[in-house]
Amino acid sequence: IDLIYETEDGYISVAVQTDRQWASLARALERPEWLEDPRFLTAAGRQEHIDARLELTQEVLCSRTTAEWLLRLDAADVPCAPVLRRRDVISHPQIEANETVVEFDHPTAGRLRQARPAARFSTTPAGIRTGGPLLGEHTAEILDSLGYSRLVVEELRQAGVIGMPEVA
Numbered sequence: 001i002d003l004i005y006e007t008e009d010g011y012i013s014v015a016v017q018t019d020r021q022w023a024s025l026a027r028a029l030e031r032p033e034w035l036e037d038p039r040f041l042t043a044a045g046r047q048e049h050i051d052a053r054l055e056l057t058q059e060v061l062c063s064r065t066t067a068e069w070l071l072r073l074d075a076a077d078v079p080c081a082p083v084l085r086r087r088d089v090i091s092h093p094q095i096e097a098n099e100t101v102v103e104f105d106h107p108t109a110g111r112l113r114q115a116r117p118a119a120r121f122s123t124t125p126a127g128i129r130t131g132g133p134l135l136g137e138h139t140a141e142i143l144d145s146l147g148y149s150r151l152v153v154e155e156l157r158q159a160g161v162i163g164m165p166e167v168a
Contacts, residue, residue, distance in 0.1 A: 003015065003054065004083055005057065005058050005061045006058065006061065006062055007061050007062065007064060007065055007066045007069055008062060008063065008064055008065045008066075009065045009066055010065075010066040010082070010083065011066070011082075011083035012061070012066055012069055012070060012073075012080055012081065012082055012083060013080060013081045013082075013083055014057070014061070014073065014078060014079070014080045015079045015080070016078060016079065017043070018043070019042075019043065021077075021078060021079065022034075022035075022040065022043075022046065023035055024076040024077055024078045025057070025073070025076070025078050027076060028072045028073050028075070028076035028078055029057070029060045029061070030060075031056070031060060034056070039052060039053070040053060066082055070082060090113065099116065100115055100116060101113050101114065101115060101116070102114060102115075102116045102127075102128055104128055104131065106130075106131035106132075107131070108134065109131060112131060114128060116128065134165055135163050135165075136162065136163040136164035136165055137164075137165060139153075139162050139163070139164045140153055140164060143156075143162075
């Protein structure tokens with residue numbers, strides 16, 4: 001299970017599943033005694049004593065910065081990642097390398113940033129063609145496609161049943 005731990009200056013996610021990963025974590029955290037602790041000798045034992053294991057891990061991780069721990073854990077091949085604040089996600093190197101965020105012009109909101117579609121296909125590229133619709137922007141089209149007459153749609157709008165942009 002991926003878990004979030006507090007560090008001296010932020011948060012990281014650390015997830016160990018296998019015996020090898022557990023051993024690497026114990027060494028990276030400079031706690032070799034955990035490898036001989038009867039509670040943690042097996043994956044089943046580590047799960048049974050999860051509260052103690054998590055508490056011990058958290059106590060150690062509070063002692064150094066996020067950057068220090070990520071370097072140590074990564075070097076020990078322990079699955080880990082930073083937990084980013086919202087303002088930090090946008091400029092994270094991985095987000096930029098994957099072109100996860102795209103910018104486009106919205107007709108009323110101006111320049112917006114949005115996550116691009118996750119899947120990428122070579123012959124059918126996905127993209128953001130327009131921003132989100134305005135309230136009621138497509139109501140008339142949808143009701144028309146369902147067989148409502150223009151007169152009925154206008155009556156619904158005037159009665160406040162549906163919201164639609166004012167006709168200029």
